[in-house]
Amino acid sequence: MDFSLEETLPVDPRKVDRIASPVTKAWDIAYLRFAKPDLNEQAAFFKDFGFIIAEQTDERLMCAVPGQAPISSSSKKRLKQPIWGWVSR
Amino acid sequence: MKSREDLEALAANDKVTIDTVDGPGGGERVRLTDPNGFTVDALFNRTLQTEQPMRKARAHNTPEEKVRINQGQRAPLTPPDIARLGHVAVLTPDFETSMEWYKTRLGLISTDVLCLDDGTPALAFNRFDRGEHPADHHSIVLGTYPVKGYEHSAFEVHDLDAVGLGQQVLKQKGHKHEWGIGRHILGSQVFDYWSDQDGFKFEHYADGDVYTADYETGYHPLSTQGLYQWGQDFPPTFTKPHISFSFILETIHNLRTIPSFTFKKVKLMIAMTGRKARPWL
Numbered sequence: 001m002d003f004s005l006e007e008t009l010p011v012d013p014r015k016v017d018r019i020a021s022p023v024t025k026a027w028d029i030a031y032l033r034f035a036k037p038d039l040n041e042q043a044a045f046f047k048d049f050g051f052i053i054a055e056q057t058d059e060r061l062m063c064a065v066p067g068q069a070p071i072s073s074s075s076k077k078r079l080k081q082p083i084w085g086w087v088s089r
Numbered sequence: 090m091k092s093r094e095d096l097e098a099l100a101a102n103d104k105v106t107i108d109t110v111d112g113p114g115g116g117e118r119v120r121l122t123d124p125n126g127f128t129v130d131a132l133f134n135r136t137l138q139t140e141q142p143m144r145k146a147r148a149h150n151t152p153e154e155k156v157r158i159n160q161g162q163r164a165p166l167t168p169p170d171i172a173r174l175g176h177v178a179v180l181t182p183d184f185e186t187s188m189e190w191y192k193t194r195l196g197l198i199s200t201d202v203l204c205l206d207d208g209t210p211a212l213a214f215n216r217f218d219r220g221e222h223p224a225d226h227h228s229i230v231l232g233t234y235p236v237k238g239y240e241h242s243a244f245e246v247h248d249l250d251a252v253g254l255g256q257q258v259l260k261q262k263g264h265k266h267e268w269g270i271g272r273h274i275l276g277s278q279v280f281d282y283w284s285d286q287d288g289f290k291f292e293h294y295a296d297g298d299v300y301t302a303d304y305e306t307g308y309h310p311l312s313t314q315g316l317y318q319w320g321q322d323f324p325p326t327f328t329k330p331h332i333s334f335s336f337i338l339e340t341i342h343n344l345r346t347i348p349s350f351t352f353k354k355v356k357l358m359i360a361m362t363g364r365k366a367r368p369w370l
Contacts, residue, residue: 007309007310007312007314007315008309008310009204009206009208009308009309009310010206010310011206011207011208012208013202013204013208013210013308014204014208014209014210015306015308016188016199016202016210016213016306018192018198018199019192019193019196022192022193022194022195022196022218023095023098023099023102023193023194023196024090024091024095024098024099024131024194024195024196025091025195025196025217025218025219026090026131026195026196026197026217027090027091027217027219028217028228029174029175029176029177029228029229030114030130030132030135030174031130031174032174032177032242033128034239034289036287037287038286041285041286042285042286044262045264045285045286046285047168048168048258048259048262048264049168049171049244049255049259049283049291049293050168050169050170050171050244050246050255050293051171054113055113062113065171065172065173065174065244
Protein backbone atom coordinates (compact mmCIF):
# COMPACT_ATOMS: atom_id res chain seq x y z
CA MET A 1 0.00 0.00 0.00
CA ASP A 2 1.56 3.25 -1.06
CA PHE A 3 -1.61 5.32 -0.99
CA SER A 4 -1.72 8.29 1.31
CA LEU A 5 -4.77 10.10 2.61
CA GLU A 6 -3.03 13.36 1.85
CA GLU A 7 -2.63 14.11 -1.84
CA THR A 8 0.13 16.24 -3.30
CA LEU A 9 -0.25 18.99 -5.89
CA PRO A 10 1.36 18.57 -9.33
CA VAL A 11 2.61 22.19 -9.28
CA ASP A 12 3.45 24.76 -6.62
CA PRO A 13 0.25 26.39 -5.40
CA ARG A 14 -0.40 30.09 -5.57
CA LYS A 15 -0.23 30.91 -1.86
CA VAL A 16 -3.11 32.38 0.06
CA ASP A 17 -1.36 34.85 2.35
CA ARG A 18 -2.62 36.11 5.68
CA ILE A 19 -3.73 39.72 5.93
CA ALA A 20 -1.11 41.56 8.00
CA SER A 21 -3.54 43.91 9.75
CA PRO A 22 -7.17 42.88 9.33
CA VAL A 23 -9.85 45.37 10.41
CA THR A 24 -10.95 42.95 13.17
CA LYS A 25 -10.40 39.38 14.28
CA ALA A 26 -13.80 37.73 14.69
CA TRP A 27 -14.04 35.10 17.41
CA ASP A 28 -16.90 32.84 16.38
CA ILE A 29 -19.83 32.37 14.07
CA ALA A 30 -23.09 33.39 15.75
CA TYR A 31 -26.08 32.54 13.60
CA LEU A 32 -27.54 31.85 10.22
CA ARG A 33 -30.74 33.22 8.83
CA PHE A 34 -32.72 31.80 5.94
CA ALA A 35 -35.72 32.88 3.89
CA LYS A 36 -38.16 29.99 3.86
CA PRO A 37 -41.64 29.65 2.43
CA ASP A 38 -43.14 27.25 5.00
CA LEU A 39 -42.20 27.74 8.63
CA ASN A 40 -44.19 24.74 9.89
CA GLU A 41 -42.30 22.37 7.59
CA GLN A 42 -39.05 24.07 8.59
CA ALA A 43 -39.83 23.69 12.29
CA ALA A 44 -40.54 19.98 11.82
CA PHE A 45 -37.17 19.42 10.11
CA PHE A 46 -35.26 21.53 12.65
CA LYS A 47 -36.83 19.64 15.59
CA ASP A 48 -35.93 16.27 14.08
CA PHE A 49 -32.40 17.58 13.41
CA GLY A 50 -31.99 18.47 17.08
CA PHE A 51 -32.72 22.18 17.41
CA ILE A 52 -34.80 23.63 20.19
CA ILE A 53 -37.57 25.84 18.81
CA ALA A 54 -37.28 29.06 20.83
CA GLU A 55 -39.98 31.06 19.09
CA GLN A 56 -42.45 30.53 16.27
CA THR A 57 -44.82 33.12 14.88
CA ASP A 58 -46.39 33.57 11.45
CA GLU A 59 -43.42 35.72 10.50
CA ARG A 60 -40.41 34.01 11.99
CA LEU A 61 -39.02 30.85 13.46
CA MET A 62 -36.11 30.99 15.89
CA CYS A 63 -34.03 28.01 16.91
CA ALA A 64 -31.80 28.06 19.95
CA VAL A 65 -28.53 26.31 20.59
CA PRO A 66 -27.58 25.85 24.26
CA GLY A 67 -24.66 27.99 25.35
CA GLN A 68 -24.76 30.13 22.22
CA ALA A 69 -26.78 33.12 21.15
CA PRO A 70 -30.01 32.27 19.35
CA ILE A 71 -28.67 31.09 16.09
CA SER A 72 -30.90 30.17 13.29
CA SER A 73 -34.04 31.89 12.22
CA SER A 74 -36.16 31.67 9.15
CA SER A 75 -38.20 34.54 7.92
CA LYS A 76 -41.34 34.06 5.92
CA LYS A 77 -40.46 37.21 4.05
CA ARG A 78 -38.51 36.30 0.93
CA LEU A 79 -35.05 37.51 1.79
CA LYS A 80 -32.83 37.40 -1.26
CA GLN A 81 -30.06 35.41 0.38
CA PRO A 82 -29.18 33.78 3.68
CA ILE A 83 -27.52 35.97 6.29
CA TRP A 84 -24.60 35.02 8.48
CA GLY A 85 -23.58 36.67 11.73
CA TRP A 86 -20.32 36.67 13.62
CA VAL A 87 -19.62 37.41 17.25
CA SER A 88 -16.86 37.27 19.76
CA ARG A 89 -17.02 35.37 23.02
CA MET B 90 -16.34 41.17 18.03
CA LYS B 91 -14.00 41.53 20.95
CA SER B 92 -14.78 45.17 21.63
CA ARG B 93 -16.95 48.03 20.52
CA GLU B 94 -13.85 49.43 18.81
CA ASP B 95 -14.03 46.45 16.43
CA LEU B 96 -17.57 47.42 15.46
CA GLU B 97 -16.47 51.03 15.03
CA ALA B 98 -13.56 49.96 12.82
CA LEU B 99 -15.82 47.81 10.64
CA ALA B 100 -18.44 50.55 10.41
CA ALA B 101 -15.77 53.08 9.36
CA ASN B 102 -14.17 50.66 6.90
CA ASP B 103 -17.44 49.92 5.08
CA LYS B 104 -19.04 53.33 5.76
CA VAL B 105 -22.10 51.90 7.54
CA THR B 106 -23.75 52.61 10.89
CA ILE B 107 -23.75 50.72 14.20
CA ASP B 108 -27.30 49.62 15.07
CA THR B 109 -28.91 48.31 18.23
CA VAL B 110 -30.19 44.76 17.74
CA ASP B 111 -33.89 44.60 18.40
CA GLY B 112 -34.25 40.82 18.25
CA PRO B 113 -33.12 37.99 20.53
CA GLY B 114 -29.61 38.24 21.93
CA GLY B 115 -29.62 42.03 21.80
CA GLY B 116 -26.33 43.91 21.67
CA GLU B 117 -25.05 45.98 18.80
CA ARG B 118 -24.56 45.18 15.15
CA VAL B 119 -22.81 46.34 12.02
CA ARG B 120 -24.54 44.99 8.95
CA LEU B 121 -22.20 44.42 6.00
CA THR B 122 -22.75 43.11 2.49
CA ASP B 123 -20.17 40.72 1.05
CA PRO B 124 -19.12 40.79 -2.65
CA ASN B 125 -21.78 38.17 -3.44
CA GLY B 126 -24.59 40.21 -1.94
CA PHE B 127 -24.85 38.08 1.23
CA THR B 128 -25.58 39.98 4.42
CA VAL B 129 -22.97 39.57 7.15
CA ASP B 130 -23.72 40.84 10.64
CA ALA B 131 -20.86 41.65 13.01
CA LEU B 132 -22.09 41.59 16.60
CA PHE B 133 -20.92 42.83 19.96
CA ASN B 134 -22.26 42.60 23.51
CA ARG B 135 -24.69 39.77 22.85
CA THR B 136 -26.55 38.13 25.71
CA LEU B 137 -25.89 34.43 25.40
CA GLN B 138 -28.57 31.93 26.24
CA THR B 139 -28.26 30.28 29.60
CA GLU B 140 -26.68 26.88 29.44
CA GLN B 141 -29.14 24.07 28.95
CA PRO B 142 -28.58 20.57 30.25
CA MET B 143 -26.94 18.38 27.62
CA ARG B 144 -25.76 14.84 27.82
CA LYS B 145 -22.04 14.24 28.14
CA ALA B 146 -19.98 12.49 25.47
CA ARG B 147 -20.09 8.70 25.82
CA ALA B 148 -17.18 6.88 27.44
CA HIS B 149 -15.41 4.44 25.10
CA ASN B 150 -13.68 1.22 25.98
CA THR B 151 -10.30 0.80 24.28
CA PRO B 152 -7.97 -2.22 24.20
CA GLU B 153 -5.82 -0.49 26.82
CA GLU B 154 -8.47 0.97 29.03
CA LYS B 155 -11.94 -0.28 29.96
CA VAL B 156 -13.82 2.65 31.42
CA ARG B 157 -17.30 1.15 31.04
CA ILE B 158 -17.82 -1.92 33.20
CA ASN B 159 -21.14 -3.70 33.74
CA GLN B 160 -22.72 -1.05 31.58
CA GLY B 161 -23.94 -1.09 27.95
CA GLN B 162 -23.27 1.58 25.34
CA ARG B 163 -26.72 3.15 25.01
CA ALA B 164 -27.26 6.71 23.82
CA PRO B 165 -30.90 7.79 23.63
CA LEU B 166 -32.78 7.28 20.33
CA THR B 167 -33.70 10.97 20.13
CA PRO B 168 -32.54 13.90 17.99
CA PRO B 169 -29.02 14.76 19.21
CA ASP B 170 -28.35 17.73 21.46
CA ILE B 171 -26.87 20.34 19.12
CA ALA B 172 -23.86 21.75 20.96
CA ARG B 173 -22.99 24.55 18.56
CA LEU B 174 -23.02 25.98 15.06
CA GLY B 175 -19.62 24.99 13.70
CA HIS B 176 -19.34 26.26 10.15
CA VAL B 177 -21.04 27.45 7.02
CA ALA B 178 -19.91 26.76 3.45
CA VAL B 179 -20.53 29.47 0.89
CA LEU B 180 -20.33 29.14 -2.90
CA THR B 181 -19.05 32.01 -4.98
CA PRO B 182 -18.03 32.62 -8.61
CA ASP B 183 -15.66 35.35 -7.39
CA PHE B 184 -13.46 33.38 -5.00
CA GLU B 185 -10.52 35.81 -4.95
CA THR B 186 -12.58 38.90 -4.14
CA SER B 187 -14.65 37.02 -1.55
CA MET B 188 -11.55 35.67 0.21
CA GLU B 189 -10.00 39.13 0.33
CA TRP B 190 -13.24 40.60 1.70
CA TYR B 191 -13.67 38.08 4.53
CA LYS B 192 -10.00 37.97 5.48
CA THR B 193 -9.63 41.74 5.56
CA ARG B 194 -12.71 42.30 7.73
CA LEU B 195 -12.79 39.21 9.96
CA GLY B 196 -9.11 38.25 10.07
CA LEU B 197 -9.70 34.71 8.84
CA ILE B 198 -6.78 32.29 8.47
CA SER B 199 -6.90 29.62 5.76
CA THR B 200 -6.24 26.23 7.38
CA ASP B 201 -6.32 24.22 4.15
CA VAL B 202 -6.63 25.43 0.57
CA LEU B 203 -7.68 23.24 -2.36
CA CYS B 204 -6.12 24.17 -5.70
CA LEU B 205 -6.72 23.38 -9.36
CA ASP B 206 -4.06 21.50 -11.32
CA ASP B 207 -2.46 24.80 -12.38
CA GLY B 208 -2.01 25.79 -8.72
CA THR B 209 -4.92 28.26 -8.56
CA PRO B 210 -6.72 28.21 -5.20
CA ALA B 211 -10.38 27.24 -5.68
CA LEU B 212 -11.68 26.37 -2.19
CA ALA B 213 -10.53 27.43 1.26
CA PHE B 214 -11.28 26.10 4.73
CA ASN B 215 -10.93 29.22 6.89
CA ARG B 216 -10.70 29.46 10.67
CA PHE B 217 -10.85 32.31 13.14
CA ASP B 218 -7.62 33.84 14.44
CA ARG B 219 -7.87 33.20 18.19
CA GLY B 220 -4.16 33.48 18.83
CA GLU B 221 -3.07 30.73 21.22
CA HIS B 222 -6.67 29.58 21.74
CA PRO B 223 -7.65 26.79 19.35
CA ALA B 224 -10.32 27.44 16.74
CA ASP B 225 -12.23 24.94 14.60
CA HIS B 226 -10.37 23.76 11.46
CA HIS B 227 -12.91 25.78 9.51
CA SER B 228 -15.77 28.10 10.36
CA ILE B 229 -16.24 29.74 6.97
CA VAL B 230 -15.62 27.73 3.82
CA LEU B 231 -15.48 29.62 0.53
CA GLY B 232 -15.64 27.56 -2.64
CA THR B 233 -15.55 28.48 -6.33
CA TYR B 234 -18.81 27.70 -8.09
CA PRO B 235 -20.55 28.99 -11.25
CA VAL B 236 -23.24 30.74 -9.16
CA LYS B 237 -23.30 32.17 -5.64
CA GLY B 238 -25.13 30.26 -2.93
CA TYR B 239 -25.37 28.45 0.37
CA GLU B 240 -23.74 25.00 0.28
CA HIS B 241 -24.29 23.67 3.80
CA SER B 242 -23.97 24.47 7.48
CA ALA B 243 -22.67 22.14 10.16
CA PHE B 244 -23.60 21.63 13.80
CA GLU B 245 -21.47 19.91 16.39
CA VAL B 246 -22.90 17.03 18.41
CA HIS B 247 -21.32 15.17 21.31
CA ASP B 248 -19.92 11.99 19.90
CA LEU B 249 -20.13 9.36 17.20
CA ASP B 250 -23.25 7.83 18.73
CA ALA B 251 -25.02 11.18 18.49
CA VAL B 252 -24.21 11.27 14.75
CA GLY B 253 -25.36 7.65 14.34
CA LEU B 254 -28.55 7.88 16.35
CA GLY B 255 -29.28 11.30 14.83
CA GLN B 256 -29.25 9.54 11.48
CA GLN B 257 -31.69 6.93 12.78
CA VAL B 258 -34.14 9.59 13.93
CA LEU B 259 -33.99 11.62 10.67
CA LYS B 260 -34.37 8.39 8.68
CA GLN B 261 -37.35 7.32 10.77
CA LYS B 262 -39.00 10.73 10.23
CA GLY B 263 -38.59 10.38 6.46
CA HIS B 264 -36.15 13.22 5.77
CA LYS B 265 -33.83 13.27 2.76
CA HIS B 266 -30.38 11.85 3.42
CA GLU B 267 -27.47 13.36 1.45
CA TRP B 268 -24.23 11.68 2.53
CA GLY B 269 -22.73 9.88 5.51
CA ILE B 270 -21.76 8.57 7.87
CA GLY B 271 -18.04 8.99 7.18
CA ARG B 272 -14.92 10.78 8.36
CA HIS B 273 -13.53 13.76 6.45
CA ILE B 274 -9.82 14.19 5.81
CA LEU B 275 -9.42 17.97 6.12
CA GLY B 276 -10.97 18.81 9.49
CA SER B 277 -11.37 15.10 10.37
CA GLN B 278 -15.04 15.41 11.36
CA VAL B 279 -17.25 12.35 11.52
CA PHE B 280 -20.07 13.66 9.35
CA ASP B 281 -23.64 13.02 8.27
CA TYR B 282 -25.43 15.33 5.80
CA TRP B 283 -29.18 15.79 5.47
CA SER B 284 -31.29 18.19 3.47
CA ASP B 285 -34.46 19.95 4.50
CA GLN B 286 -37.67 20.23 2.49
CA ASP B 287 -36.18 23.02 0.33
CA GLY B 288 -32.93 21.18 -0.41
CA PHE B 289 -30.78 23.14 2.07
CA LYS B 290 -28.05 20.88 3.46
CA PHE B 291 -27.39 20.58 7.20
CA GLU B 292 -24.60 18.48 8.74
CA HIS B 293 -24.24 16.75 12.09
CA TYR B 294 -20.58 16.32 13.03
CA ALA B 295 -18.39 15.17 15.90
CA ASP B 296 -14.67 14.95 16.70
CA GLY B 297 -13.41 17.77 14.45
CA ASP B 298 -9.88 19.25 14.48
CA VAL B 299 -8.91 22.54 16.13
CA TYR B 300 -5.87 24.75 15.44
CA THR B 301 -4.11 27.70 17.04
CA ALA B 302 -3.12 30.75 14.99
CA ASP B 303 0.47 29.63 14.41
CA TYR B 304 -0.49 26.56 12.34
CA GLU B 305 0.56 27.05 8.71
CA THR B 306 -1.77 26.74 5.72
CA GLY B 307 -1.85 23.40 3.86
CA TYR B 308 -2.33 23.10 0.08
CA HIS B 309 -4.02 20.16 -1.64
CA PRO B 310 -5.62 19.31 -4.99
CA LEU B 311 -9.34 20.06 -5.35
CA SER B 312 -10.97 16.70 -5.92
CA THR B 313 -13.45 14.25 -4.48
CA GLN B 314 -10.38 12.13 -3.72
CA GLY B 315 -9.53 14.28 -0.71
CA LEU B 316 -12.99 14.40 0.79
CA TYR B 317 -13.07 11.50 3.22
CA GLN B 318 -11.10 8.69 4.83
CA TRP B 319 -13.91 6.20 5.23
CA GLY B 320 -17.67 5.93 5.13
CA GLN B 321 -20.57 5.77 2.71
CA ASP B 322 -19.55 6.17 -0.97
CA PHE B 323 -19.57 9.80 -2.06
CA PRO B 324 -22.80 10.36 -4.03
CA PRO B 325 -22.12 12.29 -7.28
CA THR B 326 -25.39 14.17 -6.70
CA PHE B 327 -23.88 15.84 -3.61
CA THR B 328 -22.03 18.56 -5.52
CA LYS B 329 -23.83 18.32 -8.87
CA PRO B 330 -25.53 21.62 -9.73
CA HIS B 331 -29.22 21.75 -10.48
CA ILE B 332 -28.96 23.01 -14.06
CA SER B 333 -31.87 25.37 -14.56
CA PHE B 334 -32.39 28.20 -17.03
CA SER B 335 -31.46 30.78 -14.37
CA PHE B 336 -28.34 28.76 -13.42
CA ILE B 337 -27.16 28.91 -17.06
CA LEU B 338 -27.96 32.62 -17.39
CA GLU B 339 -26.16 33.48 -14.14
CA THR B 340 -23.16 31.35 -15.12
CA ILE B 341 -22.85 33.12 -18.48
CA HIS B 342 -23.21 36.48 -16.77
CA ASN B 343 -20.48 35.58 -14.24
CA LEU B 344 -18.12 34.32 -16.97
CA ARG B 345 -18.50 37.65 -18.75
CA THR B 346 -18.25 39.97 -15.76
CA ILE B 347 -15.91 38.32 -13.20
CA PRO B 348 -12.28 38.42 -14.43
CA SER B 349 -11.11 35.55 -12.20
CA PHE B 350 -14.00 33.25 -13.21
CA THR B 351 -12.92 31.86 -16.58
CA PHE B 352 -13.76 28.99 -18.93
CA LYS B 353 -10.33 27.55 -18.15
CA LYS B 354 -11.20 27.46 -14.45
CA VAL B 355 -14.54 25.74 -15.14
CA LYS B 356 -12.82 23.13 -17.30
CA LEU B 357 -10.18 22.42 -14.64
CA MET B 358 -12.89 22.12 -11.97
CA ILE B 359 -14.98 19.68 -14.01
CA ALA B 360 -11.88 17.55 -14.68
CA MET B 361 -11.02 17.37 -11.00
CA THR B 362 -14.47 16.45 -9.71
CA GLY B 363 -14.34 13.37 -11.96
CA ARG B 364 -11.48 11.82 -10.00
CA LYS B 365 -12.06 8.74 -7.93
CA ALA B 366 -12.72 9.20 -4.25
CA ARG B 367 -10.67 6.90 -2.02
CA PRO B 368 -8.16 5.81 -4.74
CA TRP B 369 -6.91 2.97 -2.55
CA LEU B 370 -10.14 1.02 -3.21
